[in-house]
Amino acid sequence: RVDEEGVRKAVDSQSVVMFTKSACSYCVKAKNLLNEQKVDYKEIDFDALKQQNPNEHQGLVNGLVYMTKITGVPQIFICGKFIGGFTELSELHEAKTLLEKISECTKE
Amino acid sequence: RVDEEGVRKAVDSQSVVMFTKSACSYCVKAKNLLNEQKVDYKEIDFDALKQQNPNEHQGLVNGLVYMTKITGVPQIFICGKFIGGFTELSELHEAKTLLEKISECTKE
Numbered sequence A, B: 001r002v003d004e005e006g007v008r009k010a011v012d013s014q015s016v017v018m019f020t021k022s023a024c025s026y027c028v029k030a031k032n033l034l035n036e037q038k039v040d041y042k043e044i045d046f047d048a049l050k051q052q053n054p055n056e057h058q059g060l061v062n063g064l065v066y067m068t069k070i071t072g073v074p075q076i077f078i079c080g081k082f083i084g085g086f087t088e089l090s091e092l093h094e095a096k097t098l099l100e101k102i103s104e105c106t107k108e
């Protein structure tokens, strides 16, 4: 099944949402970057989810691929918009536009 | 089973040998680095091997972990010696000692 609604709900629930797998160094680097910038984020680890809730897992995986057309991890959403993986996240950071993008939907 | 002999045979067969998984960006970066340096290497992709030869696959995986005490990928050997993953490989490259190490067992 394709749980597009579940993905939408997740990516709208917080200013930064990241889909990961537990053993992926690119996912670790993405998280480290956000931690260094003191940015809060929600992480959805597909490997952990597969263990805890296999039914929900497959629907979210399919929903995510349906929405972004990408099968890899990490997949990062800022303010509900898909921005890419670790490469794109670090490009935003290099361009000094990362915090700006996040602030657009973060209430102070 | 633990096919330590199979791993030893593989890592002694060429000056640079890398154990990878097919969908890992760190493995891709390690290969790109070697390609840019025009370094020949043997790649053993555990995901491909699992499909082609599941028996050999498990023995090699167990043998590798037995030898290096590390479960991750990539795992890189130069002149039969385990040097680490992508992080260690790029450190050798930064220190300008990578090609030197490789030449120690490469006949000209």
Ligand SMILES: N[C@@H](CCC(=O)N[C@@H](CS)C(=O)NCC(=O)O)C(=O)O
Binding pocket: A024, A026, A071, A072, A073, A074, A084, A085, A086, A087, A088, B023, B024, B025, B026
């Ligand atoms: N350029 C992307 C790379 C994404 C990628 O290739 N991810 C790998 C793991 S590091 C993956 O999940 N590959 C499997 C696939 O693409 O289906 C990024 O910077 O995050």
Ligand SMILES: N[C@@H](CCC(=O)N[C@@H](CS)C(=O)NCC(=O)O)C(=O)O
Binding pocket: A023, A024, A025, A026, B024, B026, B071, B072, B073, B074, B084, B085, B086, B087, B088
């Ligand atoms: N520092 C290592 C990282 C190795 C690593 O964490 N690899 C990940 C994939 S990118 C992995 O295989 N994790 C599973 C495990 O460690 O068992 C490197 O630079 O290669």
Ligand code: FES
Binding pocket: A023, A024, A025, A026, A027, A073, B023, B024, B025, B026, B027, B073
């Ligand atoms: S799995 Fe190795 S970097 Fe993502």
